[in-house]
Amino acid sequence: MAINTEKLGIVLQNFVTATSDVQGAALVTPDGLPLAASLPGGMDEERVSAMSAAMLSLGERIGQELARGGVDRIYVEGDKGYGILTSCGEDAVLLVLADQKAKQGVLMLEIKRAVAEIKLILN
Amino acid sequence: MVLDPHDFMAKMADRISFTSEDRALLKSSASWGAEIAPDMADRFYSFLGRDEEMNAILNASEGRIHRLRETFVDWFAEMFTGMEDDWGTSYADRRWRIGLIHVRIGIGPQHVVPAMAVVVQAVGERLRAEGKSAALQDSLSKICMIDLAFIEQAYVEVTAAAVLKETGWTEGLFRRLITSGAGTM
């Protein structure tokens, strides 16, 4: 069955607008192609997608090599905010960008919910 | 990603137009090829020896240079014979293996291309000195370019395959990163 990218776009859009301190999100394939994106202006969607897929895959390899088990998420903490990568099963990776004010616990919960919703659409 | 040597051989022969006439001409000169091979090896190794970096590689281990001289002589003669299967599977497998060996030692395009240029030039000089035909020179140049393509392709394939293995990246992702990275250079 074809993936409903329109629906994915709406879910992402809603997630970005409804979650406080979230600045953008993108859903990409393991090949680094964007499925849906709602990113801050000026960000190159194609590049961000490729980098996100690369980062998650590399993180998973690091998890294996360092015997950390399955990787739940990759966390990039910069002085201007966070970038969080979460696997949505075999077919997609979710990238979430949040500013430094974001409360991590709340953010993780919101991401978990969004991932569940995305997985439903993907399957 | 790692390539099928036989398919690659067929593709290169087609692209370079390495025809049955080329093959016949080379085979008919096989004994001449075997005769000049030691001289070609001398020219080849004196060229490599003049380059500091390549000289260091050649002398990195005891007896390497002697082993190499022998393998070069065989390699050179094989271009004329097609290794008894008419430049088929065993020829392709052997060329691929030669490529892999160079990748492992870290010998890249910057070393191999000038080295093959020396082979083409040295053989050209011998051909002219002995009044051999221009057609034979063409056929030899073609097979040299096919052999060069094998070594170069091995370099690209093995480098990429190693990155994919270590990172878990898909081939599509890897290509995308190269395209987007190259776009910013």
Ligand code: HEM
């Ligand atoms: C025209 C380009 C070249 C050809 C046709 C060629 C040919 C060969 C062949 C036939 C072998 C033996 C492979 C085997 O064991 O099955 C070999 C190995 C090797 N070649 Fe080359 N080669 C070329 C360029 C170079 C260059 C530029 C270098 C740089 C120094 C080099 C250094 C070596 C070394 C170090 C080995 C491995 C020797 C060992 O067994 O320890 N080759 N080459």
